[in-house]
Structure formats: structure tokens, C-alpha cells
Amino acid sequence: MNRFFLVLVAFFSSFTLEAWSQKIHIVTRNIEPFSFEQNGRRVGYAMDLWQEVAREAGMDYDVQVVGTAQEMVDALTNRTADAAVGALSVTSKREEIMDFSQPFYESGLQIVTSGKTASIADTIFQLVGNLLNWKLVGAFTLLIVVMLVISHLVWLYEHKVNEEMWPKSYRHGLWESFWWTISTLLVGGADNKGPVGVGGRIIAIIWMLLSIVLVSLLTASFTTTLTVNTLKGDISGPGDLPGRDVATITGSTAANWLTNHGANPKPYATLTECLTALKRKEVAAVVYDAPLVQYAVSKDGDDKLQLVEPAFDRQNYAIGLQQDSPLRERINRALLALSESGANTDLQKKWFGTASE
Incomplete structure (x- = not known):
């Protein structure tokens, strides 16, 4: 046993x-x-x-x-x-x-976009496009309206007491008044021209004070618009991906994420193929695991490829x-x-x- x-x-x-x-x-x-x-x-x-x-x-x-x-x-x-x-x-x-x-290893998803080397003409068109946005156009329209109101008020008071500088003719008088208004806004006054009547001087004081505020606001608005719109790419984060064609790897978690968040995933076998499609403008961006796209972009050496920071949808390997x-x-x-x-x-x-x- x-x-x-x-x-x-x-x-x-x-x-x-x-x-x-x-x-x-x-x-x-x-x-x-x-x-x-x-x-x-x-x-x-x-x-x-x-x-x-x-x-x-x-x-x-x-x-x-x-x-x-x-x-x-x-x-x-x-x-x-x-x-x-x-x-x-x-x-x-x-x-x-x-x-x-x-x-x-801690990972996550990251976006790759493709910039381009802009010509002088492209740069000019971009600047014009940045300026012609609804906020700036609306601000300029409002400014012109205010300047016309101020010009009318100054002419209304001044042409009665200062016909030499503000002619009684409505067209000529308003033109001279508008010239004074815009000169005051931009440089603080107009040479050899200024209101002499009480009403005109009160309007002038109000406009001079208002001009200081308007110039500050316009400068800040211009700076913000040009800086943000110039530096901000077409895709600056995951929120810009819905509705876009985005390259990724077949069967990956990135492909699932893109589908669930409204993007149009275009599957490729390798990251090299994804980046090639991006360079050919066949897709708007590439989305895949952060360490892998960082390595691929670094190895590719194309300075037009840009990583959109930071990584998102954190995951682990x-x-x-x-x-x-x-x-x-x-x-x-x-x-x-x-x-x-x-x-x-x-x-x-x-x-x-x-x-x-």
C-alpha cells in the first residue's frame, strides 16, 4: 500500500x-x-x-x-x-x-495632424480670414456707427459757431467732422481742428475718453484673434474629430473610440500607412496609442506632422x-x-x- x-x-x-x-x-x-x-x-x-x-x-x-x-x-x-x-x-x-x-505601461490616445509650409500668399489669406470673423466684423460695424453718431453731434453743435472748420453744408461738414472723429480715435486729435462751442467740447471730451477704452478693446481683440486663430490648427483636440475622416489601426481601441464619438475611422494595417494617408490629405488626422504615434512621428522626421497635446482616453498596456x-x-x-x-x-x-x- x-x-x-x-x-x-x-x-x-x-x-x-x-x-x-x-x-x-x-x-x-x-x-x-x-x-x-x-x-x-x-x-x-x-x-x-x-x-x-x-x-x-x-x-x-x-x-x-x-x-x-x-x-x-x-x-x-x-x-x-x-x-x-x-x-x-x-x-x-x-x-x-x-x-x-x-x-x-500607462498609455492613452493621441492625435496627429499635418501642417503645411505656407507661402506669403497663403499667410496673407490666412490673416485676412482670421480678421474677417463675425466678432471682429460686428465690432467694427458698431465702431463705425458710434463714430457717425459722434460726427453728427459735433457737426450739429459746431457748424453754428465754427463754420470755418465745420462747414454748414451737410456733406462737407459731416466729412470734416468724421475726419476729426477718426483722428481723435487713432492719434488723440486732429491738427488745427477742434470744437470751440460748449456743446461741441462736451461731446469731444466724451469721445476722447471713450476713444481710450475703444482703442484698448480693439487692440486686445486684434491680438487675441490673430494669436489664437494663427496658432490654433484645424484640429486642436478630440472635440474636433466628430464628422472627420481619421486614420487609425484596424481593430484597435482607437477605432472603437472614434466610432463611439462620431468620427469616421479609416482603418489601415500600420501606422506608416496612416501617416502616409495624412500627408496625402486622404484623412484629417491620425489617432492611435500615444507612445506609438510619438515614436512613429519622431522616426518619420517630417516636421509637418504635429502631435496634438495632451493624450486622452487614458489606458494601460x-x-x-x-x-x-x-x-x-x-x-x-x-x-x-x-x-x-x-x-x-x-x-x-x-x-x-x-x-x-
């Missing part, structure tokens, strides 16, 4: 050891700088981190490369892979059908696992150990120059 018990224990122990040490099947995709091929080796921040996790947890593994994040998720739900390593966002929808390790995976606890312990030792921070500095916040 004791011998049978010992044999049974030995059998299950060997089975457990074999299951514990079996090769882990990893699925990933080409997405710089998290996972990509370089000099015949699979490298990147996520792959380097996984190598450290596997070493810490004593796991052997092989790697399969697929095309999209959705294919990584499908490999886990179909149980053809044990873990998915790369830039895989943790979402509630994915959590329903699979498990995740603890997060190892984690290692994807099968539902109720027995690997989860081992991987989490390894990730915690790497975080405590500073290895994770060192890897972030290696690939991004700084650690994620």
Missing part, C-alpha cells in the same frame, strides 16, 4: 513538473518600439520585458507573430496562444473574454492571457519583482528615454 502511494505521488509529481516546465506559446505583432524584428531578433520594450518576466518565472517560450491586436486577442480566446505580448490595451470588452496581467490562465499569478509576481528591482524603469528609459508616468 505504501509502495502504491509513493508511485502515485511520483507519477503526479512528474506530471506537474512537466506541465510546469512546458513551453509557453507567445503571440505578438510588429509594433515599434514594443515588438519588432531587428537583425533577425525579436526586440522592443515589451519583448525585452517579457524576456525578463520569463527568466524571473523560469518559463520557456516560443513566439508567433500575427498582424493585428485583434488577432492577438483571437489567439488567446481560441487557446492557440498562452500569452499576448506587445502594445495590448486593457479594456472592459476584452476583459470579458480574456485575462490580463497587471499593467506594465498589459500582457494578455487566456481566461482563468494559471500563468497569471506567476507573471504578476515576476512583473512586481522587476518593478521593485527597477528593471522595468531601466527598460522604459532604454526605449523611450524616460519612464511612463
